[in-house]
Amino acid sequence: MTSQAPGLWPPSGPEVVFLLLGVVALISALLVVTTRQLVHAALWLVLCFGALAGSYLVLTAEFVAWVQVLIYVGAIVVLLLFGIMLTRAPIGRSADLDSGNRWAAAAVAVATAAVLVTVVTTGFRTAYAPLDPGQGAAKPLGSSIFRTWVLPFEALSVLLLAALIGAIVLSRTDIKGRR
Amino acid sequence: MHVVYPVVVSALLFSIGVYGLLARRNAILVLMSVELMLNAVNLNLVAFDVWLRDRLHGGQVLTLFVIVIAAAEVGLGLAIVLAVFRTRQTIDVDRLRALAERDPATGVAERDPATGVAERVPSGDDDGEGRS
Numbered sequence: 001m002t003s004q005a006p007g008l009w010p011p012s013g014p015e016v017v018f019l020l021l022g023v024v025a026l027i028s029a030l031l032v033v034t035t036r037q038l039v040h041a042a043l044w045l046v047l048c049f050g051a052l053a054g055s056y057l058v059l060t061a062e063f064v065a066w067v068q069v070l071i072y073v074g075a076i077v078v079l080l081l082f083g084i085m086l087t088r089a090p091i092g093r094s095a096d097l098d099s100g101n102r103w104a105a106a107a108v109a110v111a112t113a114a115v116l117v118t119v120v121t122t123g124f125r126t127a128y129a130p131l132d133p134g135q136g137a138a139k140p141l142g143s144s145i146f147r148t149w150v151l152p153f154e155a156l157s158v159l160l161l162a163a164l165i166g167a168i169v170l171s172r173t174d175i176k177g178r179r
Numbered sequence: 180m181h182v183v184y185p186v187v188v189s190a191l192l193f194s195i196g197v198y199g200l201l202a203r204r205n206a207i208l209v210l211m212s213v214e215l216m217l218n219a220v221n222l223n224l225v226a227f228d229v230w231l232r233d234r235l236h237g238g239q240v241l242t243l244f245v246i247v248i249a250a251a252e253v254g255l256g257l258a259i260v261l262a263v264f265r266t267r268q269t270i271d272v273d274r275l276r277a278l279a280e281r282d283p284a285t286g287v288a289e290r291d292p293a294t295g296v297a298e299r300v301p302s303g304d305d306d307g308e309g310r311s
Contacts, residue, residue: 008181008183011181011184012180014180015180015181015184018180018184018185018188019184019188022184022185022188025188025192026188026191026192026195029192029195029196029215030195032195032199032208032211032212032215033195033196033198033199033202033203033208033211033212033215038205038207038208041208041211042211045211045214045215048215048218049218052218052221052222055185055188055222056222056225058180059180059185059225059226059229060229061225061228061229061239061242063239063243064221064225064239064242064243064246067243067246068221068246071246071247071249071250072214072218072246072249075250076214076249076250076253079253079254079257080207080210080211080253080257082257083207083210083257083260083261084207086261086264087207087260087261087264087270089205089207096204096271097203097204097205097208098202098203098204099201099202099203099204099272099273100273101201101202102202104201105197105198105200105201105202106198106202108197108198108201109194109195109197109198109201110194112193112194112197113190113191113194116190116193116194117187117190117191120183120186120187120190121183121187124182124183124186125183127181127182127183127230128180128181128182129180129181129182129226129229129230130180131180131229135229135232135236136225136228136229136236136239140236141236141239141240141243144235144236144240145240145243148235148240149235149237149240152244153244156244156247156248159248159251160247160250160251163251163252163254163255164251164254166255166258167254167255167257167258168258170255170258170259170261170262171258171261171262173265
């Protein structure tokens with residue numbers, strides 16, 4: 001896997017596409033955490049998740065990319081928009097979205113980024129993964145889910161049911177506790 | 180594909196999520212930052228699955244599981260946020276100080292006078308929290 005790896009520069013075609021998508025994802029993620037309008041944060045989140053789905057496609061993980069589009073862009077962002085509307089958040093520009101410890105947060109984030117980037121670049125400098133398409137298609141992924149990983153899959157369905165019931169119980173007002 | 184590229188992108192995305200988690204006050208924006216961090220982990224999982232050529236596709240299957248768990252987490256998180264909004268009329272995480280350290284004699288939360296947090300807290304905010 002690490003043998004006959006081409007040099008890090010110049011990047012090949014898929015790597016250029018991946019880097020462009022990564023830049024789009026990073027910039028939109030930065031806008032999610034810095035924008036002053038709540039609804040715009042949710043919409044930048046859509047762009048970020050879309051760019052990440054494109055990155056999964058470049059990495060030959062097709063099925064994960066489509067699941068990302070369906071669940072993240074289709075369901076989770078819609079759920080977050082519902083939450084924004086139900087909490088009667090200000091639609092326009094609002095000045096108090098950032099807390100007072102913003103600079104401490106920025107320092108922690110920069111430190112995290114420095115540590116992580118240093119570690120992964122020293123650890124994986126020579127690692128090279130040749131891409132061959134079809135590895136992440138629905139057929140091999142589905143057969144491995146329903147053969148090898150079927151027990152965690154079933155446990156996950158029970159977890160999803162429990163989360164569903166929990167969300168209903170939490171959000172209904174006419175259910176009272178005992179006493 | 181060099182493994183460095185996806186791994187570095189995912190590390191930066193994770194740090195952006197850390198910044199949002201610590202710096203935002205609105206609880207829904209905090210949930211969005213958690214989603215960013217989970218997506219960074221997903222990118223890592225997919226990249227390492229492709230690199231290691233796992234025959235069982237453990238990385239991509241775990242990515243699907245993480246996506247499902249993220250959906251469950253957002254559903255429950257929004258239910259909790261809505262419950263908090265119904266009782267407190269705010270989802271500002273700086274103002275949810277019901278678990279703060281209290282002076283047992285007065286029942287008033289000890290607030291740091293230097294930061295001036297007490298001025299931002301409305302008087303009706305401590306209703307029903309004084310009992311210990």
